[in-house]
Amino acid sequence: MIRTYAYKDIKIEEIFAREEEKTNVADVVSEIIAEVRKGGDAALKRYAEQFDGAAPAVFEVSKEERAAAYAQADAAFLEILKEAAAHIRAFHEKQKRTDFVLTEREGVVLGQKIIPLDRVGLYVPGGTASYPSTVLMDCIPAKIAGVKEVCMVTPAKDGKLNPDIIAAAEIAGVDRIFRIGGAQAVAALACGTESIPRVDKIVGPGNAFVAEAKKQVFGQVSIDMIAGPSEILVIADGNSDAEIIAADLLSQAEHDKMASAVLVTESEALAQAVTAELERQIALLPRAEIARASIDNNGKIILVKDIAEAIAVSNEIAPEHLEVSVDEPFRYLADIRHAGSIFLGRNAPEALGDYFAGPNHTLPTSGTARFSSPLGVDDFVKRSSFTYYTKEALTAEAEKIGFFARREGLEAHARSALVRKDKGVIQ
């Protein structure tokens, strides 16, 4: 059963501090990366035989195979995928940025260019945690950013591709698909092999081996994030419907035993009603065992004196998903400082954001919303600055640059400015 705490009795820093299992994952992964770097495709084939039973004849999925898999996809589902993609596209289009230029100073032109990454890798897990929604969420911002080539890697189960994943890939605009998974797929994207091109960034969720591989290749390539277990924090006033609030808490709890669902409310009556509703609804869920473990171990209800205090608690916790179940939610929007994705009012369940509304569902977890953002177009571009001076403008500033550089003990820096003003100064 979920436990209820008074605000003063709870240690905020323990809310999302769940112990992770320790294994020898790091060693296994570092060997896989070294082997793929050295052996290329041959190493990939060895791992495919070892882990998946058989290696595919070719890693890349052909246009014909993609078309055939797409044709197999459920027609009703395709329509929903397309509508979701349109919403996701509309939201992320607004994230696009433009170059700028400054010309205020005489003879000086300064500016910033926004440049898409050349090539991005998208990891898509196989098996039960294989989510077409994530294909949309990870690929669409990359294509809007202008990435030329999005390369998806995903394990084929008994050689067969998941048609929902292929359908989502087609709709999102994935350029190339490779049937390979695990740490070896991440290694291939980071290092490049004969079949699989090296990418500049790797995004997407995966199991512990995939996450560790992303961690290990980080620096050599960019990565999105190492996501922790999912989290929801619901702020609810006394007029909230307990059945609905419980359903929302369970929508996170069903993900994973380590997932965390927290209700912050001013109403003891609601706390009691939600506690009872959780018990009733858990029993009715196909994933009841997972939801049960999550609620019992990580579920919490925190009682506060009013909604303002609830917002303060939420800001301390910095949840991945925040629901604000009150009548006038927009009055609190300015006060919410730390949350990945915010769901305002009584009609915005977090699941809306997972599939359909438009904002991204790849979000910062474990309190990292204090300093991290949802995945977005920004993740698929980088900035470069540029500087142009006329001879006159440089001459006017050369002595100051020289002074500054010498103050820092960097004579060659000083000379590179001064020699443009007075040829022959380097003697």
Added chain:
Amino acid sequence: MIRTYAYKDIKIEEIFAREEEKTNVADVVSEIIAEVRKGGDAALKRYAEQFDGAAPAVFEVSKEERAAAYAQADAAFLEILKEAAAHIRAFHEKQKRTDFVLTEREGVVLGQKIIPLDRVGLYVPGGTASYPSTVLMDCIPAKIAGVKEVCMVTPAKDGKLNPDIIAAAEIAGVDRIFRIGGAQAVAALACGTESIPRVDKIVGPGNAFVAEAKKQVFGQVSIDMIAGPSEILVIADGNSDAEIIAADLLSQAEHDKMASAVLVTESEALAQAVTAELERQIALLPRAEIARASIDNNGKIILVKDIAEAIAVSNEIAPEHLEVSVDEPFRYLADIRHAGSIFLGRNAPEALGDYFAGPNHTLPTSGTARFSSPLGVDDFVKRSSFTYYTKEALTAEAEKIGFFARREGLEAHARSALVRKDKGVIQ
């Protein structure tokens, strides 16, 4: 002497691949972090006694001390610092972003908030690599972003503060200063102690121990980057002045024996003249020994057939600093895809960007300009998305969300949407 290569004879991936020394830095640093986490100020004092000879009575530098140090600063230098700060401010003000909202769909409000980080830590090295320019470059974008508290840590040499650093901190708007350096200072910023507040992000350069500490606390807090040795790539046509080009190459080479300076040119005559000029100018430098080692080991001249090919080489290398010494540099700007900071034309030495022009000098190294950006206002904010639906809007989409969620095997997700449409659906 610098060595010259034909484009076809050079392995691009080896250009900035310099071997790093391996030491036991990681173990030492992880012990320091654990001790500071456990012991707080007491641990910091032990380390100050061990590494700096004596622990300060108080870590925080008082207002009076800051004012006294500022008063000691060189008046001419203060004027230059203020002008540089104004230029840096003007450039970074243009990087500020605004919130957006989408209201196109009936009953649906979606948006994105840009929120500054609460508190940022700025590491400033002591000793010879103590650069007031970096205080400006690291603090000004944070303050423009709206960060409430920038906390600078810097080691005091024999208890004394460097007045140039304090002057730069005053001008840049640093909020609090603590006299502490090394891995223990990074640990204090990441974990918080009695005297030093926990921050959300740590920026700034440092020695191998500081860099390792930033790496180890990454995830718990955000960091800017782990910078490698400095790099410059100069593209120069045959009309370029060899004395000037050599001076520019040396402005990077003097930083560090591991620094790397590369000239890419279509002119053999220029290659020869620059080779000779480098030999002449190195001998005239106070840091001749460092520049000599850098040029001999990492300096290269690459001969190409034309400027277009030079741009292609540069895009493959993705240098930290790129100079384009040609008559009409803006014609190439669109073709430059990967470079941290770009200096256009014959009057823009890289040193201009280090001190005075306005763009940031904290830049991606080691080819990471392929996917990373200069430090900027973006580094000190994060985004949050928000979603609001009316009852009618949610009702219209609930079945689709339910379908999508069930397709992914997540029944509780489906129910959280469907229960808002039909109370009593959860049976």
